[in-house]
Amino acid sequence: MDTQQWLQRQFGCRLRNGTLLTQALSHRSVGSRNNERLEFLGDSVLGYVVSEELYSRFPDADEGQLSRLRVSLVKGSALAAVARELDLGEQLRLGAGEVHGGGRRRDSILADTLEALLGAIALDLGIDACRLAIGKVFQSRFDGLKLEQARKDPKTRLQEYLQGRGRPLPDYVLREAAGEDHARIFTVACELSDGDEVAEGVGESRRAAEQAAATAVLIQLGES
Amino acid sequence: MDTQQWLQRQFGCRLRNGTLLTQALSHRSVGSRNNERLEFLGDSVLGYVVSEELYSRFPDADEGQLSRLRVSLVKGSALAAVARELDLGEQLRLGAGEVHGGGRRRDSILADTLEALLGAIALDLGIDACRLAIGKVFQSRFDGLKLEQARKDPKTRLQEYLQGRGRPLPDYVLREAAGEDHARIFTVACELSDGDEVAEGVGESRRAAEQAAATAVLIQLGES
Structure with missing residues (x-):
């Protein structure tokens, strides 16, 4: 299964720009054409789409509860868990040092790369396609959310x-x-x-x- | 000039849902139908649209520079300055205590209400209309940005x-x-x-x- 096939299966889309897909999967240890700018973009795209979803799913939640629900979905460990379910680690492009250092399994690298992929999808296919991809990838998380989880500790x-x-x-x-x-x-x-x-x-x-x-x-x- | 006329002049759009517009302008001192949930949504919409704009305007900026440029645009004092240029204070709906306490001039109230308005526009008219509204309101800020500003202090x-x-x-x-x-x-x-x-x-x-x-x-x- 090549990378576009993997993306199709997991995110429900293919990128028109294959170079952008390669870049989204490239950790900074690979060199200067890495995914850090795309991660910046993807982080904000994900924040927006998740906020929109929570706003409509929880009409009775106040803004504090909405914020806590959002954090529970987009914090690094949560994104890393999603990335693992998608077998994102196998698609990562890492420098040799990171490969040997266990980079494919590291939370921060997995979470950042998931964000970068979402940024690349938004850039290449537009926000509506990205919203669908996020809906597919986060479906079970969205469905499993309960307002109770947003209570303070x-x-x-x-x-x-x-x-x-x-x-x-x-x-x-x-x-x-x-x-x-x-x-x-x-x-x-x-x-x-x-x-x-x-x-x-x-x-x-x-x-x-x-x-x-x-x-x-x-x-x-x-x-x- | 009524509120919809003001919105048309400043943001280039009118809301279909007038109740939503009223809510977006209502500080929590007014009561339970206030703008706090819309502010949650608008904050994320603005973060996304600004990030997208910066990503395309500054192809050579690294993610740290992009982040600093974003902060310079969306921090509370910057949003309050935009809100003042739009005469947002005159449109605010405040409880009596806040009116007497100078709430119309307070940075945090002005910034939060601007975000809430953008959230209401996104909700009522969609993200493309909101992107246009943000482009209109932030035009001079976007045009005035220089990568130099993103240097660390x-x-x-x-x-x-x-x-x-x-x-x-x-x-x-x-x-x-x-x-x-x-x-x-x-x-x-x-x-x-x-x-x-x-x-x-x-x-x-x-x-x-x-x-x-x-x-x-x-x-x-x-x-x-």
Whole structure:
């Protein structure tokens, strides 16, 4: 399967300008005809198309929720995951050093190249074709979005709840770190110094345990 | 001149959906039907259209230069200046508190509302119409851009020059702050501890004086 066939299968389009396609897949380690300018363009194209989609899919979301949903879709790790599903790594053009350094699997390179490809599609075929390509590639992500995901994290919500009532901020106290180094389990207590509320949370990181404890306190407060 | 006439004159279009136009001009102080969601959309539309324009206008610019040029066009103070030229303040719908607080002249409100208007145009008339509207409103800005403006600021360039040669960073020393409070003139010296280079800069803020001093040292180093 050549590169145009791959693009057809994964993005539903072919570029008229084959040189542009090659450039979009070329990491800067290849030389001066690389994809960095196309990445600049593609980043903005993707931001626009995703924003438009979220605006119409979530008529009741406020702008903060829309922003958080957008971040969840376009952050580097999310784009890298999409790129992996598309087998983008096999199409990458890397300098020898990057090949040996594992560049085909690196999040940042995969994410940047996906953006560059979208920039090349917009440039060569226009924004409507690019919108279709993004719709195809992100279809399952769009369909899987729930407004619930755009809620602020539990620690932030607890903090805002308390601040809104003039109460002091909670203390997060590490109670236990059990297990071997590679499989630690943390237990954290969330305590409110001016009230009876206290709850423990458990997680595989200290941060996860804190979030779990904050959730438990929010439940006690009737806020979750 | 009603609002649609104003839009026609300044942006070259009329919205089919008058309610959407009203919403785009409504600050959140007016109530729940405000322009915050449209601002989310418009921000991304503007980022895309400006990026596309810069990509084609500056074929030799690298992605860092393109990013700096984009920031210079879409940062809040730049958008507020555009909004003032369009007399956007007169069209704003503000709650009573914001009217008395000078909301019509506030940079952030003007910039956000300009973005919201562009979002409403994209939503109602499509991206091609919005691209034309942005082209009309930003025409003189686009035409006035020079790649030279995308250079990093003098202090950053001096720092990078020195770091690239393993030399210590410069000291910026305030030499004088003359004049009345409302019209201060600052004089700052830029000194390189390991060399003979030293120069003074003068400006209306300490930062401006530092940049002027850095420029003078860059000239001594043959780098400006």
